[in-house]
Amino acid sequence: MDADTNRADYRLAPVQFSRLAKRGILLGLSVPQLVALSIGTLTMVAALYIAGASGVAWTSPIWGTTAVIAGIPIGGRKIVEWMPVVTRWAWRSGHEQLTYRRRIIRPRPVGTLSLPGDAAALREWNDPESGAVMIHDPHAQTLTAVVAVSHPAFALLDPDEQHRRVVGWGRVLAGACRSGRIARLQVSERTLPDSGTGLSEWWEGHGINDDSWAATTYRDLIERAGPAGERHATTIALSLDLSAASRQVRTQGGGMRGAATVLRQEMTALTGALRAADLTVGGWLTADELAVILRTAYDPAVGVDLERHPLVGRSLATAGPVAVAESWDHLRTDSAVHAVLWISEWPRSQVFPGFLSPLVFTNGILRTVSLHYLPVRADQAARDLRKKKTELISDAHQRTRIGQIEDAGATAEYDDLLHQEADLTAGHGVLRTTGLICVTAPTVDELDAAVASIEQAAIQASCETRRLVGQQAQAFTAAALPLCRSV
Secondary structure (H helix, E strand, C coil): CHHHHHHHHCCCCCECCCCCCCCCCECCECHHHHHHHHHHHHHHHHHHHHHHHHHHHHCHHHHHHHHHHHHCEECCEEHHHHHHHHHHHHHHHHCCCCEEECCCCCCCCCCECCCCHHHHHCEEEECCCCCCEEEEECCCCEEEEEEEEECCCHHHCCHHHHHHHHHHHHHHHHHHHHHCCEEEEEEEEEEEECCCHHHHHHHHHHCCCCCCHHHHHHHHHHHHHCCCCEEEEEEEEEEEECCCCHHHHHHCCCHHHHHHHHHHHHHHHHHHHHHHCCCEEEEECCHHHHHHHHHHHHCHHHHHHHHHCCCCCCCHHHCCCCEEEECCCCEECCCCEEEEEEEEECCCCCECCCCCHHHHCCCCCEEEEEEEEEEECHHHHHHHHHHHHHHHHHHHHHHHHHCCCCCHHHHHHHHHHHHHHHHHHCCCCEEEEEEEEEEEECCHHHHHHHHHHHHHHHHHCCCEEEECCCCHHHHHHHHCCCCCCCC
16 A cells, blocks of 8 residues: 555656647638638629629639638648748748858958848847846847756656656746746757767876776777767757836846846846756856857857867857858758758647657757747736637637537637636746757758658657748747747
């Protein structure tokens, strides 16, 4: 009896994710679908009143096309929903915005990051008090700082310890929701080639280099095996919403100094919450450390050299890529090719903590898993939940009145909504989560093979992924760079 009781105490509790909301504005139709169908209906009615049945026949190409693009899906989206993506891609292609070349001769303005696309507007601010670098986005009105964290292998912990750490991480996310000033949290877990410096440092400190056969063999083994390995690095980026924190910024003196003071308060609170969750905080990244991350994201081949030579390549002014070429489904940078996958569906059934292990422990593949958390204030989350509940109930009555059969998806979405409302009442936070996976390889063929392996690992993790197209450059900055960028 005692053994059974102890086994029950150490049993992990499964968790379940909310389904991706696919409910439209009216009868399951999205805004683009309603616009297309409205144009087709108005065309048919106008032709019927003007020219009768012959007018309806003459205008059939118009209303027939609108019906087709509003009802036929391609790649998980309706044709009409592809139009904004295709239109933006065609506009960028016509204006030659798919390629980027750094102008090495012309210097950049002081304080700017040498990044392509819309990320070129980012500015750096070196905080004199904390020593951390803060990235200012003047368009999104955010100020971002990045912290490096480390943790023991979650899969090797006992169930009770795993449960305790999951609860601690939940408190971290709940604190971000209560703040009201945090725009986004980005957790990035990436793999990168290991230069072998860790093995070399251990050998220098603990080894006996007496020129014996064993010492020579061991030293040669370290030199050959070290660069062939890979290591994992985890960072958490904290983005301050300057619009929401405008009053506090003015109280602290205004400007970037006032914003940096407010962000330091959030950084202190996050550091304490992370330590309470038994995560080892490595310190907030300086400009040199962030420059290495940005540089190795675009040019992974140079990562080993940067680690072996700590005085080279540590400037944010030159941390960006030299050349970028964007294609429909991948992005080519200095020494690698990248593809970004979107986690379109989280596990629908109950899973246990650590379900992402197949994705995290993929061997031989350079990839970055980024989770973007958008905190929602408790009052705003309560209003959104009440609004969604009212819409779901109204849609159910509308379907019943017109004789449409109630499907299980709508019922499951309503149950998820009730579960979120119960969690909010119990004091938990509501966050909108986006998962992105950036896969990197030297060539296109190797990239396709790596993407196939990652997709298979996602299936093992009970997740569904979708390869983003027409927006790989913007998706890369959101997935591979710890700058709290959105897609």
